[in-house]
Amino acid sequence: MNEFIEQFLLEARELIAQGTGDLLVLERSADDQSKIDSVFRAFHTLKGAAGIVEFEPMARALHAAESVLSDFRTSDELISPAIIDQCLSCLDQVTRWLDVMQATGEAPADAGPAADAIVQSFALPKGPAPNSDAALPAGDWLAELRGRRPDAWSEAQTALRYVPDADAFFKGEDPLARVEKLPDLTGVELAMREPLQAFGAINPFTCSIEITALSGADTETIKQMLSDLGNGVEVIAIDSPRRSNSASELSALARSILDAQVLLLRESEEAGLAGRIMAAGRVSMNVLRRTGLFAAASAVETALGGVLASQADAIIGIIEDALLEEPSQLSPAQAQAEQARLPLAIAARVLRVDTARIDELVNLTGELTVVKNALGHLAALAQGGLDQDAITAGLRQRHAQLDRLVGEVQRAVLRIRVLPMRQTFERFPRLVREIAAGVGKPVTFDIEGDETEADKAIVESLFEPLLHVLRNAVDHGIENPQRRAASGKPPAGAIVLRASRHLDTVIVEVADDGAGVDTARVREVAATRAIRPPEALATMGDGEIIDLIFAPGFSTATQVTGLSGRGVGMDAVRNSVERLGGRVAIESRPGQGTTIRLTLPFTVMMTRVMTIEAAGQVFGLPLDMVVETAIIPRDQIVPIGRATAFAWRDKTVPLVHLAETLGLAGEKDQSRAARVVITSFQGQFGALEVDRLGERMDVMLKPMDGLLGRLTGVSGTTLLGDGRVLIVLDVQELFS
Amino acid sequence: MTIRMAGSDIIELEGSCSLEDAEVLFQHLLEHEAAVVDWRRCKEAHTAVIQVLLASKRPLHGPPAGAFLEKYIEAALGGGHN
Numbered sequence: 001m002n003e004f005i006e007q008f009l010l011e012a013r014e015l016i017a018q019g020t021g022d023l024l025v026l027e028r029s030a031d032d033q034s035k036i037d038s039v040f041r042a043f044h045t046l047k048g049a050a051g052i053v054e055f056e057p058m059a060r061a062l063h064a065a066e067s068v069l070s071d072f073r074t075s076d077e078l079i080s081p082a083i084i085d086q087c088l089s090c091l092d093q094v095t096r097w098l099d100v101m102q103a104t105g106e107a108p109a110d111a112g113p114a115a116d117a118i119v120q121s122f123a124l125p126k127g128p129a130p131n132s133d134a135a136l137p138a139g140d141w142l143a144e145l146r147g148r149r150p151d152a153w154s155e156a157q158t159a160l161r162y163v164p165d166a167d168a169f170f171k172g173e174d175p176l177a178r179v180e181k182l183p184d185l186t187g188v189e190l191a192m193r194e195p196l197q198a199f200g201a202i203n204p205f206t207c208s209i210e211i212t213a214l215s216g217a218d219t220e221t222i223k224q225m226l227s228d229l230g231n232g233v234e235v236i237a238i239d240s241p242r243r244s245n246s247a248s249e250l251s252a253l254a255r256s257i258l259d260a261q262v263l264l265l266r267e268s269e270e271a272g273l274a275g276r277i278m279a280a281g282r283v284s285m286n287v288l289r290r291t292g293l294f295a296a297a298s299a300v301e302t303a304l305g306g307v308l309a310s311q312a313d314a315i316i317g318i319i320e321d322a323l324l325e326e327p328s329q330l331s332p333a334q335a336q337a338e339q340a341r342l343p344l345a346i347a348a349r350v351l352r353v354d355t356a357r358i359d360e361l362v363n364l365t366g367e368l369t370v371v372k373n374a375l376g377h378l379a380a381l382a383q384g385g386l387d388q389d390a391i392t393a394g395l396r397q398r399h400a401q402l403d404r405l406v407g408e409v410q411r412a413v414l415r416i417r418v419l420p421m422r423q424t425f426e427r428f429p430r431l432v433r434e435i436a437a438g439v440g441k442p443v444t445f446d447i448e449g450d451e452t453e454a455d456k457a458i459v460e461s462l463f464e465p466l467l468h469v470l471r472n473a474v475d476h477g478i479e480n481p482q483r484r485a486a487s488g489k490p491p492a493g494a495i496v497l498r499a500s501r502h503l504d505t506v507i508v509e510v511a512d513d514g515a516g517v518d519t520a521r522v523r524e525v526a527a528t529r530a531i532r533p534p535e536a537l538a539t540m541g542d543g544e545i546i547d548l549i550f551a552p553g554f555s556t557a558t559q560v561t562g563l564s565g566r567g568v569g570m571d572a573v574r575n576s577v578e579r580l581g582g583r584v585a586i587e588s589r590p591g592q593g594t595t596i597r598l599t600l601p602f603t604v605m606m607t608r609v610m611t612i613e614a615a616g617q618v619f620g621l622p623l624d625m626v627v628e629t630a631i632i633p634r635d636q637i638v639p640i641g642r643a644t645a646f647a648w649r650d651k652t653v654p655l656v657h658l659a660e661t662l663g664l665a666g667e668k669d670q671s672r673a674a675r676v677v678i679t680s681f682q683g684q685f686g687a688l689e690v691d692r693l694g695e696r697m698d699v700m701l702k703p704m705d706g707l708l709g710r711l712t713g714v715s716g717t718t719l720l721g722d723g724r725v726l727i728v729l730d731v732q733e734l735f736s
Numbered sequence: 737m738t739i740r741m742a743g744s745d746i747i748e749l750e751g752s753c754s755l756e757d758a759e760v761l762f763q764h765l766l767e768h769e770a771a772v773v774d775w776r777r778c779k780e781a782h783t784a785v786i787q788v789l790l791a792s793k794r795p796l797h798g799p800p801a802g803a804f805l806e807k808y809i810e811a812a813l814g815g816g817h818n
Contacts, residue, residue: 169755169784176783180804188808190790200766202791204758209787213808 005105008053010352012098015049016091017426018042023084023091024429028444030078039087040069046094055107056231057115058097064122065090088430090118112161112234113141142236145189145212152187153238156214158222162233163193168207175211182225184216214238257287258319265312277312278464278572284319296322353416360412364405371401418602419459421499421508422450427463428470428497435474441481442491443474448498454506458580458600462508465573465584469510469596470495472570477512477594487591489513504602511595517546517588525554546586547683550574574682583624609728611694612677615659615666618694620728621677622715627685628678629693637674646676646687653678654735655687661734662713666691679731686735699726738778739764745771746797749778749785758784765792775800781809789813 019042022035029035047062065087072079093114100108141161146153153159164175179188189212202208215222219237226233261280281300288297299318378394425447436443478484478493485491494513499506519542526532531551532540548554552571577584582600609620610629630648637646637655644655655676659666669691678687699718715730738753739760747764765771765788773789774797775781781802789796790813799806 164783174755174783176781176786176804176809185808188812190786190809190812192787192791197791199791199793202762202788204762204784204788205755207783207787209783209790 002105005053005101008049009098009102012046012049012094015042015046016095016098019046019091020088020430021426023087024433026079027081027084027433030080036069036073036079040066040073043069043087053107055097055101055111057111058094058107061090061093061115061118064119068122086121089121093118109234109236110142141212145187145214148189149187149214152214155186155216156238158215158217158219158235159238160213160215160222160226160233160235162211162213162226162229164207164209164211164229164232166206166208169205173207175207175209178226178229179211179213182213182215182217182222185213186216187214189213254287255323258284258323261287262316262319265316277315281315284315288319288322357412357416361409361416364409364412368402368405368409371398371405374398374401414455417456418453419456420450421452421454421459421462421506424459424463424466425450425497425499428466431467432470432474432495435471436493439475441474441478441493443478443493443495446494446496448496449500452499452501452506454501454600454602458506458582461576461580462598462600465576465598466497466508466510468570468573470497473510473512473514473594473596477514479515483515487515501602504608506600506602508598508600509595511593513593516590516592516594517549517586519545519588519590522546522548526551529554544683546588549586550584550682581622608696608698609726610677610696611726612658612688612690613692613694614662614690615664616691617664618724618726619658620697620699620718620726621679621688621731622728623696625679625681625731626677627680630676630678631673632676633673634670648678648685648687651685653685653687655689656734658688658690658734661688681732681735684735686731688731688734699728741768741771742774744768747771747773749773749775749781749800751777751779753778753781753785755782755784758782758788761785762788765794772797775805777801778805781805786813 019039022039022042025032025035026039043062043066047059047066050056050058050062068083069079069087071077072083097108097111097114142159145159162175162179164173165171168175179185191210191212193208193210219235223235226235261284264276264280267276285297285300288300296318300315375398378391378398381394382391428447429445432443432445436445473495474493478495479487479489481491484493496511497509498511499508501507522545523537526545526548527534527537531548531554537545550570550573554570574584577598577600580600582598584596584598587595587597608623610623610626611618611620613619632646632655637644640652640654645652646655647653655674657668660668674689675691675693676687676689677693678685680686713730713733714727716728718726718728738749738751739757740748740750741764742748745768747761747768749761753761765773772795773792776798778800779802781800786809793814796810796813798810800810
């Protein structure tokens with residue numbers, strides 16, 4: 001894709017985010033003049049950008065919205081929710097067009113009708129929309145044409161839609177004569193542009209007709225023959241997989257993949273439901289995109305943003321329609337209740353970078369060059385017979401310099417990959433609005449600290465887990481309005497998403513002012529579902545009980561609302577966050593609210609480890625899993641079944657011999673006290689007995705991939721200074 | 737004339753109907769609300785004429801004589817042969 005288009009897409013998406021944010025504020029405070037101005041500017045700039053890349057339908061649609069917004073700027077009238085909705089829908093459509101452009105590198109050729117629909121929606125006075133089956137809907141004229149002329153369609157390579165100017169007759173044109181001259185016509189359809197007009201009122205000399213036609217000739221030929229008609233005619237290739245609506249274009253493989261997703265979605269098993277829906281949703285979207293069924297792919301994406309209960313059904317419906325031969329149901333009509341638009345989760349291949357950070361790197365390369373030259377000089381001196389001590393001193397000095405410089409380069413590079421949380425957070429206000437509307441609870445949603453930065457990978461990967469958490473907060477954190485009124489709380493639930501940075505960690509919190517976690521109920525369910533054995537449950541305090549919410553298979557839905565209870569998705573959240581090197585915890589204040597706290601590393605790449613030695617080999621343990629190191633006398637270690645354990649701070653901690661667990665040979669030296677590292681993961685403690693405790697270091701962890709990635713107990717490797725490979729252990733896997 | 741009333745209930749189209757004929761056709765249709773259109777001898781028709789036919793939704797007695805009209809336009813106007 002050329003850079004020009006990439007730049008356009010980047011800016012357009014930012015403008016859309018800006019406009020969306022402004023519209024959502026206006027929804028709460030319609031008299032905020034600064035927001036009216038700001039949203040007007042956003043639409044205006046977007047329109048201009050569309051003009052520059054010559055994407056006429058987009059410019060046309062945005063112009064309609066912009067005109068309406070302009071009126072609100074100058075008049076005293078307050079902007080209405082209906083207009084806000086129309087503007088949001090307009091932005092949704094623009095986003096869908098941008099997605100097509102992102103995927104294909106060009107503006108979509110079939111954008112005209114959708115643009116017409118948008119213009120129409122802004123032009124209508126608040127009356128019912130005219131509808132008639134004589135007119136082609138401004139929507140999918142291709143689908144309509146195909147529906148009416150399936151035989152003609154199957155023989156055609158090209159479809160066209162010709163809407164002559166109203167004064168075409170005065171200019172001496174005969175539009176049907178043009179169509180007659182086209183080669184290989186297979187079918188023609190006609191419609192009046194204003195079907196409800198009384199017959200007596202029409203002007204026979206004004207051209208008000210829409211002609212659609214199908215031809216077996218190739219698209220280029222048709223385009224050339226009609227090229228003088230400019231924008232009055234749209235010509236679409238039917239055969240090419242990129243633009244085809246035909247389900248027969250789906251390869252057998254694509255079909256079977258989509259069939260498999262439907263099967264997966266039909267599984268009614270509650271456990272893992274949210275995860276299955278997300279997974280099936282993603283796969284279907286990708287397959288549909290690849291086979292050119294962009295409308296269906298968009299519809300799936302929209303469905304994913306909606307209420308959990310209906311997602312599976314909505315997606316199944318969309319896929320099944322896509323697999324059928326009839327395309328006319330292939331439309332975002334499936335997602336009509338779901339207005340939330342999940343912007344395409346494209347991991348941006350393009351980064352906006354502060355030039356100062358680039359300058360920093362340039363300076364560092366300069367300094368590195370200096371040290372390199374100095375080393376070269378030192379080598380020459382050594383060759384010339386410089387004495388050992390002087391060489392050693394010189395090397396030490398240069399090493400120290402390199403050490404400092406490499407550290408700075410590492411930090412500088414990592415800082416380039418850093419993005420503000422806003423990138424992900426800005427997608428949520430719209431979604432939270434839709435989720436809340438879906439369950440009928442008024443909710444206020446605030447974001448704090450979205451300028452907080454973190455590594456690009458982290459910022460982007462947080463979207464799904466945070467969406468789960470936010471959905472849970474709305475569904476289950478916030479009580480229904482009656483309960484809230486009874487407890488004297490304001491009618492609208494308050495949800496806050498906040499991010500902050502402390503040194504090397506980033507903390508993201510979702511706090512609600514709901515009823516908090518019902519620990520008694522959690523205990524009950526945990527017992528019923530055998531999440532933990534009863535003896536264990538009896539000894540667990542409230543804090544540990546609440547943590548069980550993250551256990552797989554947990555759910556406390558007390559009503560059959562179709563919405564899976566808190567618990568479904570929370571295990572997925574914990575997994576995602578831990579994969580990023582972070583932690584997630586819940587804090588609950590009964591009657592007052594719940595806070596979910598995600599703690600994440602600032603960057604994914606540097607890990608603090610503690611080295612330990614076992615059976616003569618050195619291993620690393622991620623420092624954030626290490627609670628304490630201790631030396632435990634042998635007589636305090638007791639056998640429990642086939643394992644051993646010791647008492648530590650009023651807890652019983654299982655003890656595992658590291659070398660033995662890793663299957664390494666070596667003698668267990670029972671004569672001296674055990675050197676023990678006490679680790680913690682997911683609220684549980686475990687201790688590793690090692691031969692020697694080592695130092696702490698920051699390492700750039702390379703995750704194991706390929707075959708080695710399946711090794712249990714290992715999370716990655718790094719190179720030590722002496723050339724040895726340091727294997728960093730995955731504590732959780734060691735204990736399971 | 738290419739557009740002509742035949743009796744009070746039938747409007748006949750014959751030969752090549754031009755842009756101006758659209759107005760004539762329109763008037764006939766307004767004055768005779770129950771008339772049907774017989775275009776069996778119509779070889780060609782300007783788009784304006786077809787437009788009037790389309791908007792009027794009157795029954796058409798075909799098939800029209802012209803190839804283009806018969807193959808494509810008759811179906812588009814909602815007709816089979818009657």
